[in-house]
Amino acid sequence: MMLFKGQPCDNDGPVFQAPWEAQAFGMVLALHEQGLFTWDEWAQALHGAIRIAQTDGDPDLGNTYYEHWLAALESIALSKGLFSGAEISNKKKRWYAAYLHTPHGQPVELAVGDHSQK
């Protein structure tokens, strides 16, 4: 079982506080498996994200570990040119709007061809 320094874990491996944390974790494993970055590069990105958060006043007690993880994932994806910052913020807005504009009882989805589960 691979673990990163500071990663919340128990005897059986990493533990998560919420689904999005496991999703962010899974995305990094999947991207690494695709050969899009090395673990050394990832460690640098994660270290950079933690440093920025600490500079911004995060006491970094472990409970924000996956916030740093997510920031590192965004930053490495941008630096590798996987997509642009504009694409991320546009996609975020669309998800937000999809939630607001979907009546209760209907599945929340982006337009056809735009949804991860299509």
Add this chain to the structure above:
Amino acid sequence: MTDDHDHSQPPSDLELRVKALESLLVEKGLVNPDTLNSIIDTYEHRVGPRNGAHIVAKAWSDPDFNTWLLADASAAVSSLGYIGRQGEHLQVVANTQDIHNLVVCTLCSCYPWPILGLPPVWYKSAPYRARAVSEPRAVLAEFGTLLPAHTKIQVWDSTAELRYLVLPQRPAGTEGWTELQLQQIVSRNAMIGVELVVATNTPATKSGPVSI
């Protein structure tokens, strides 16, 4: 607490960022959605899935706890140390001979994850979200769950504020079992309501619930 909103409550900024990344990565072909789902599935049991089995086994073993759980699930579950991190309320619905309960989130994938871990992929799928409401009996049959014709199926639609947990019927043949033995036979799917709990010859060796 009731949810009278006519739309879904948007997820937190962190969740939106994760959703945005995930859809971009899939859309651009950078990750295979099946690969990603299978990796996430591997970790879904790491958010505390045995907690639900602990709660059910205790309710089967302790009548006072059972009553409390059905009356005020959030408080009863908190007494075991399991607390929703986002303050969502929990309602426990009990299966009987006459009523079988089934949980869905027609809108997205609201799910009592502090108790059941991450939702399984099928729970989040559009077909399950739609068909659990329109043809629950057929959905149950696909899970191998065949109910007597007289059993009514009650479908519960989760929201961001209110999540449901099914209290399955304790199976015959488990008289005298310890709480720990009972825990071993309570499956995640039974607590969503798509399966029944059956008594298996279980060796009571596994450890207790994951502590969180």
